[in-house]
Amino acid sequence: EALTREAKAAVRAAVENEQPFFLYMAHYAVHAPFQADPRFSEHYRDSGKTDPAQAFATLIEGMDKSLGDLLAQLDELQIAENTLVLFLGDNGSDAPLGHEHQVASAAPLRGRKGAHYEGGMRVPFIAAWARGHADNACQQRLPIAAGAIQPQLAAVYDLFPTVLAACDIRLPAGLPCDGQRLDRLLRGQSDPEHAQTFLMHYPHAPHRSDYFTVYRQGEWKVIYHYYPSPASEGSHYQLFNLERDPFESNNLAAREPQRLRDLMDGLREQLQAQGAQYPLAANGGPLEPQLPPPQL
Template sequence: GEDGYGNLDPKRKRRAIPGLEKYHKTDTFLSEAITLEAKEAITQSMKKDKPFFLYMSHYAVHSPFQTDRRFEENYKDSTRSRPSKSFATLIEGIDKSLGDLMDHVTDKGVAENTLILFVGDNGSDAPLGDNYGYYSSAPLRGKKGTCYEGGLRVPFIASWAQRGDQNKFPIARNHLHTKQIGTVMDIYSTILDASGAKNPQEHVIDGVSLRKQLSGKVNQNRLDHFMCHFPHSHRSSYFTSYRRGNWKLIYRYLTEGGKRKSKNPLPQHELYNLKNDPYETKNMALENRPKVNEMIELMNSQLKDEDALFLVRDDKFLKPALLK
């Protein structure tokens, strides 16, 4: 808070955080400031006897990695790099924030009726020693911004703030669900299901409630496919990845890597069996062309159904092409 979360530093003004003026020029770290504001928002909802939905999006663990001094002492003897130690303090800050919020809803008497969904927004980008760089999501391949599982898979934990009779439905305890995928698109449907709220008639729903999976069961009505369409420039520039069952296809629109030129051309098609090769070490595209082309047709069908945007080169749309 000393520099007003960027507001008091002209060089950082463009990315400054608004609405926290009362913490400016204090030693209140950002994670703590937004936690205090979140607690107050819950309190105000309770005073009005209204249910609340709290979307808590932390800035911590995103670069630049600043040290949360509340926990700095815990790592004074560590031989890790300075960014790694700063990152560790940020993790502790998020952990404390969640604990403080859980304590708050408990104190307000609504813990049994409060569903907590803890989720990452993208693959890891953590500065963790030997894993720093392309394998910071080890053992998965890739990291934030890539087309591989290390860039697409994220942590997801669901729990009632407190177990009890007021829980709307059971959530399996100490259960790791590995038999089906879930996506961020399912969160909206899950919240509707848990709260009993109705979806506006004109609003299209892309996801499916995770309620059955949270209970530890398999949802037989759930589709087994997932598509990530990214026709933009970043680490894995201009790609679409499509998963169906155990198979995953990656299609690159620019094999030279777009703005980030590659020394060697990248394969336009990559095919992996995630059951047998979860770390995506063996590209099976050339040895299984029928599967590649089957997946390309399914990919194109979904892209068409969803009116997807495409990269344009020489006044032409670039769309996934069959492997010849």
């Protein structure tokens, strides 16, 4: 609530001074340790959930109220039509429910924050003009399809060039930009030119998943485990088809050896292109991912 009050004051000051504004609103209460928001505790008292889960639910409801208050202020200040709202998370769900590598806190997806499964990697993302109006010049520059669901792959870093374009700002010369504009995707269309690859590299420990690299190419996803463990089914490799199996319940590594090898080639190339760091091997050198044999 304190953050909401400060955010509203900053927005009001910008409008009164006739200045454009960028508001980054991070509701960090939705984070461990989970301390219940007493305004909403009674709503979950009889839910049958654990105390931490009930506390988490109150924090989510508090965030929802905060966003509602901010949107109401945009209407009050008569700037809703000119205000682009982007709502997203920076990692998968961390709700204190179930095991971190199973279907639980991010159900129906497997895993949670910090995990190499989709429940730890996919994030909610909603884009909208605070009040839609087809004749608004800003909205004509970046039309957003109302009520559309976009299944095509995109990443958080795609927001940077998208927002610059919406504000009619050129990318500064010489500034690297990893992302691609989301214009066509936000219109509800497919974009064949948008990258269909994604790399997530975590060469560290300890966390809910340790020492891993994930590489996605279209509907296929490979997880490479630098140190096989029971959590990785005792193997370096896990391979999933996310279109047919978004819940990552069927490891295809043994049945699709050529597909696995092709994705591992892409994974290694991406790591090299990014100058990635690797875990340390027993001899002190870098422990780089290994290609699987032609047949497992």
